[in-house]
Amino acid sequence: MDAGEYLESAVRDVLAAPEIRLDDQVGYAALLLAVTGALDEADRLVEQWRARTERPVDALVAAPVRARAWAMLFEARGGRPGWAEGLAPLDLDAEERAHTASLRRPVSDFEGVLPPGPIAQVVEHVAPSRPDRVRAALADGDLTLWASLAGQRPDVAAPAATRALAPALVAGADPLGLREWAPSCAGALVAALHERYPPDLGSWPELIAEIMRLRGLGGAGPLLPPPASEAAIRSAGLRLGVDLPQDFRDFLRTCDGLPGDVVFPRLLGTAELRAENGVVILAEPAVLLLSASHVVEVDPVLGTTVHPSFRAALGRHATLLAQAS
Structure with missing residues (x-):
């Protein structure tokens, strides 16, 4: 065969x-x-x-x-x-x-x-x-x-x-x-x-809860940072000198950052976000980058992937977790 x-x-x-x-x-x-x-x-x-x-x-x-x-x-x-x-x-x-x-x-x-x-x-x-x-x-x-x-x-x-x-x-x-x-x-x-048959990942709270569930951590729970305030989101945008995309702002309104796992980096909260040459670093380590509303994911093994939006990047992560479950 x-x-x-x-x-x-x-x-x-x-x-x-x-x-x-x-x-x-x-x-x-x-x-x-x-x-x-x-x-x-x-x-x-x-x-x-x-x-x-x-x-x-x-x-x-x-x-x-x-x-x-x-x-x-x-x-x-x-x-x-x-x-x-x-x-x-x-x-x-x-x-x-x-x-x-x-x-x-x-x-x-x-x-x-x-x-x-x-x-x-x-x-x-x-x-x-x-x-x-x-x-x-x-x-x-x-x-x-x-x-x-x-x-x-x-x-x-x-x-x-x-x-x-x-x-x-x-x-x-x-x-x-x-x-x-x-x-x-x-x-x-x-x-x-x-x-x-792509899954319907629902609202931001539903997507984050699903990611945590697929990681074996239940729903959102105490492991998630609390939502960012509107003032913190505005302050981050001004400090970075960029207009943060709507979907990323919606994510921050759900949780101000996200813990990492073995295959996905820790997402930074509003106070930790930083920019270099107009590119916003979204994660630690710096393998998830925001550039002109696109999210660039850098993988030393699989290469670079350009996601059309921040939500698309998180949705892809959820899909990979579901495939492995």
């Missing part, structure tokens, strides 16, 4: 494909992550999909084999994650028998060649049949052989739905060798979901 090629195609679908195709891609990706042993990443992807789309989780398991796969994985991991409460429980013994039979079912060389119908059924019935090597490998419990035969888009539901193999997958067998890639895959798809 070419992981890079797969992910590029999956991200395109999440960004722009019809919703039924998007759901299929997310459902496949979640099972792919689970088969690599990255159950936490699978859970994160599904939870973000639910939060962004608000669709029922059974949209991800339209195919019966996917529902069976998750049921076997839940048994192997000892319980269901929160997102799976909406899935109907299955009779695992009956599902195991049905799946074992499907793995052992021979295939015809004409299978899938003709359109469904009576003629196709007759041809497939009389045509020579042979074992399906991919499915037979799973029936024999050989994940290594299955992975070598599975092709560019492995049917990841099939091994997960194999009751005898699900515990090994949950334990990290990782037959496709994608475990280290899994966080990047989940992160890219979550980012695409947020781009397609």
Whole structure:
């Protein structure tokens, strides 16, 4: 499996494909992550999909084999994650028998060649049949052989739905060798979901409260500085010699600065703001700059980003926090 090629195609679908195709891609990706042993990443992807789309989780398991796969994985991991409460429980013994039979079912060389119908059924019935090597490998419990035969888009539901193999997958067998890639895959798809379904961040108090919540600090609470007074905001503008943008003034009216976190700098309050050559330094360290109503974010690793407004910069921070949650 070419992981890079797969992910590029999956991200395109999440960004722009019809919703039924998007759901299929997310459902496949979640099972792919689970088969690599990255159950936490699978859970994160599904939870973000639910939060962004608000669709029922059974949209991800339209195919019966996917529902069976998750049921076997839940048994192997000892319980269901929160997102799976909406899935109907299955009779695992009956599902195991049905799946074992499907793995052992021979295939015809004409299978899938003709359109469904009576003629196709007759041809497939009389045509020579042979074992399906991919499915037979799973029936024999050989994940290594299955992975070598599975092709560019492995049917990841099939091994997960194999009751005898699900515990090994949950334990990290990782037959496709994608475990280290899994966080990047989940992160890219979550980012695409947020781009397609941008969150409504509401008013300034709501945005700040959401940032603090995503940081694991509850709502605004005692960690936030109090709002700046109108006099302090006017004084800062006069001292800096600039006309502070409306959205930045609205931010200061909500809280006079903002604590930093591991990826975002501390935002300065009115008394700490300073200007150099007409550029206002908004943060400590000085990686967030206000210039001509645009906010320039300087990242030594990712480079420089120009945000159209101060609120856009804070909104981007909130989005990144949500993607990582």
